[in-house]
Amino acid sequence: MEQEYKDQTSPPRTRYKLYKYLTVALLFIVVFFSVGLIGVETTSSSQFCSSCHEMKPEYYTWKASTHSEVDCVKCHIGSGTEEYAKAKANGLLQVYRKATQTYTAPIRMPKEIPDSACESCHDVSKRDVTASGDIIIPHDKHKNKEIECIQCHSGVAHGKIADRKMTFQTDYEKWDSKTGKTAMADLKFIRPDMDTCIECHKARKVTNECSACHKTGMIPKSHKEANFKTKTHGKQAAEDLKKCNQCHNEMSKVPLEGYGDVSVVASFLNKDNALAKQKNHYNYAKENTFCQDCHNKRPTSHDSNFYKNHGTIANKGQETCKACHDTKKTNTPGGNQVVCSSCHPSSHSQKQGWKERHPISLDGVKGPSAKCYTCHSKPSCEKCHKQ
Template identity: 30%
Template sequence: MKKRLSTIMSKLKFQQGKSLGLLLVIVIILIFAGGVGLSVTSSNSFCITCHEMQPEHLTYKVTSHAQFSCTTCHLTPGVGSYIESKVKVMGYIGKHITGNYKGPIVASEPIPNQVCEKCHSTMRKVTASGDINIPHEKHLEHDIACTACHGGVAHAFVAERGLTTQENSATWTLAKAEEVSKFDDTKTAMEACMDCHEQVNQGLKPWEENQGLGKTEAQRVAERQASEKQAKDGNGELPGAVQAIAKAGTSELTAPMRCAPCHLKIQTPVNHVDKSWSNTHGITAAQDIKWCAECHSRQRDRVLITAQTTVQDYARSNTLCAPCHEKRPTGHLENKQQWLPTHGNVVKDKGAQNCLVCHETEKATDQNNQKMPGVNAVTCNTCHWFKNGKVETPQ
């Protein structure tokens, strides 16, 4: 049977055109006519016949999934799915012979959850590291695909990371596969969780638009590259104030944006435990905002933080800071008649910098350092007049 297939393949290479369609039909008939053919096309050796599949094959070989055949994951249970897969195989053969395939090679749809559930329990809550507590059942009840979070476990996202171009296909070895399949390259990026949770809190269901995947790895890679380019070409300007929490009535679902609901072990810095931290953390942030950003910033924001990034700008654009900083202090809302005549004393006691977190008077907006009005419509100069709009704490 294999010899017959080999002969047909050789003829196909030299007889493209009108005869190609006929010969492909013959191949289909021969394969489906013999049980041996069906078995051959379900084997791993058949899957790696084409050099285009070497990156996928080698990255799979260095994972725990190597103990299973390709079809264990890539073939949905059922006779209908089995027959459909064989028809697709014929299409793959034709594209390989004619060179009419487009890279990178990616699955046309996510692996169905029922395939993963053949081996993995849906009741699992804690990861192997013991640190992450994920309620899988809450995700599954909304038909979120397992691969939305675990898409890189077998192939390390090599296609999405741009590592499988035709130009570098010949460079793939088992050693290279091990190098690109390290834990950080295969695990679920926290950015994936944050992206999805943020959209859920805005009333969206991103997995419905991307076949259960939420924002895909390819989309995240593209966004990271765009952020890196923006940081390189611009002045590191952070995005404007974020809507960090869902407002009443905008979403039927809520998803956590803080660390504690998902992380069981969080090493909290000593100064965070101090009772006065809520009042003094802004002073620490002003000294080194990058230190805060190591834990409290989204990946896209960390890329953009530069020496010119102000702590006020950071507080308004950060998903952790914004829920507090977007709220007016209690004293502003209660007894306004008392607050207005006394707020000057607060400025004397605490300094104007606290006010400027919200009441920013001016802001650099471009590479030429052009000044524009601050983000808050109510500033000191709304009622007072300060030279050049600069507010200084009275001595």
Template identity: 30%
Template sequence: MAIWGKKINKETDPETRENKKKVGLIRRLWQKFRSIDWKNPVNRWKLLFVSLVGCIVVFGGGYGVLTFTNSPSFCSSCHEMAPEYSTYTASAHNNISCVQCHIKPGFTNMITHKVKSMKEVYYHVTGVPKQIVQTEEEAISNENCLQCHSKNRLVTASGDLKVNHKGHIEKDVPCISCHAGVVHAKIVARGINTEEVRGHWTKENAEKLMEEKYLRPNMGTCIDCHDKVNNGEKPWKDVAYNVPPNPEEVEKKLEEKTKASGEATKEGESKETEAAHDGKTQEIILQAIGKQQKDVKISMECETCHKKVKVPKNHKVAGWNGKHGGTAIQELDKCVNCHQDSKWAREIPKEDIISLLKMKETKTKYVPNITVVKDQSRINKFCSACHGNRPVGHVESDQWLTTHAAKAKTPDQKAECFVCHDREKPKEGSTDIKAPTDVYCQYCHRTGFKSDVKN
């Protein structure tokens, strides 16, 4: 007797064992299904039971697979994800799952993402990528952020910044334009999630590398965007503006450009680009301190975004602009906390993870040093924005040329002069730190000085 209760007569049944061997499995199952007596209520109940069990197995198994692949532990199972997982566990978002940020809300979006993610499995099997980089298609949308965060916030959690979140969102500005590092501390842009350093990504090291300046919005990002708006642009409309560039693509484009233009042209373009960048940085700094307000749609002044701008008491004394040199020598480490032009740049320089970890282990204390101050004032665009201009105390040129000797008698006084001036004419192509002004001492002092002090 068969499972479904129908007797089979081997003598009258045309399908003998020999014939069944020739018929395929699917066809045989279909023939058995058709031969069932569906008028029998018992058979219909059996079909319902089998269908129910099948649905439980299929949908239950599918749900189990989705749940497992949506868990952060699944992401951590691939060793190439060690930097991303380590930073995630050390971030303030470690109480939510990865998919809550990386997949748009909705069942359809989840299934679509799972299908697209099959390529990641392929890459894992065929060859681990040198660096995990978020693509433009995978950029985190505002929908994800607004699942938890309110768009009606006017002041940041720190209480310092005044940011109209609703206004930005209504202009379609993506949240990640400002908050790109909130979970992973911009490790892609910093270049510290590459294949050769993945072994250093432990939970302890992640906590050392999760610096506040990379977790919070970068002031350079705000300034860059506002500057573009003042020039009539809407940079956030290009998705590529909000995700870190793929290093492999950047390297490829650079090689192609080098082959097409040649090394000589490349060096010339590099100098032009550097000069343009320096000029732009100084222009923005002058806007920030209120010295340049022409054709400005969105003000760059500090008070525009900062609720409270804490100006130190010693800055409020008369003539501070010309008297701050002594304070800078004694407290340079405090000065650069605010006057650090790297904070004003959107681009993040590449870092070395080993050096970063060593810096965290060895805390160095600043020792007053005029040479260090001189070098900092030259490379820091915030300083050179003013140091490149003629000081008020230098009066008229013809008067200053004949009277400035009294201001440069001692070695310490001469050292202060060398903050802005080179002693000798800078050599072409020299690697020395460039002075903020092109006026050098030996232009006039061609026979040297009475008391020789080296720069």
């Protein structure tokens, strides 16, 4: 019993040293993990990104964007411990590349932002209409067709500054909050543009009707005037066809070429101008299938009496007729087959052998007769063939 008591009390110094070592070890562990956690938290902050000169453009554009309240890591680091560890390891690699000046400029992301990052904040199933109140964008349908968010929203946080060649080494020191706001002020680099929508719809053979994407149909006020179709739309096209083409080019079922920089007024004012050689609004009316829907219909003015007077009308303003008709048959993709030469043929007056090519035998026929008028117009023929 005495011996047992001595074993328990004999080594007080030994037990003191053991407690001391355990305390120091525990303190070291606490400090280590505290520093580690602080380091992880610090390196995960958006402000830390701007500590590298190379990331200043990205930092200041993000700060000026609509996503400035969302930390960089929310979008650029995937969910889960494994993705987080990969990101931190990649961070060390980037530090090495910075120290050795072996990084590539302009800086680009190694991979696109995944839909999961967007969907952690946005419910795409409920995003049918944008904030403008006019554009209809059923995000769920796009999601079902496996269209990724980044295909339309690639500039939302940084304004596509790499594509705009604004992130080279010589530019780093120029970046600050003001520069970031300026870079993000041009909405065409931030919001999806209509060209992106149109190109994708064409590739996927989806309708490009205005009503498919716009609640109001995007109809200008001038188009709602009662006499727009009958009186004014042709005049507006003559003054600024380029403006018309911005919308109506996409409504054509066939590709249109030669109208991107057309200004009909400029072409008439300056005959030496290259624009004078380009197509005008009359060509446009015949080539654009959207226009053809109306231009191929017989106007109400073309009644039974119109035929007798159409020559006089044409002499006063033949250019107006050309919005629907050609003077002769051409390869123009318009669907209207009624041309001047349909009734005023030049072949039998200017070329030999037309009688042999006539579908009905003309042997013995020396002039117009009642038989001719079963197909031809007597008043029209008599303009040349006098009795």
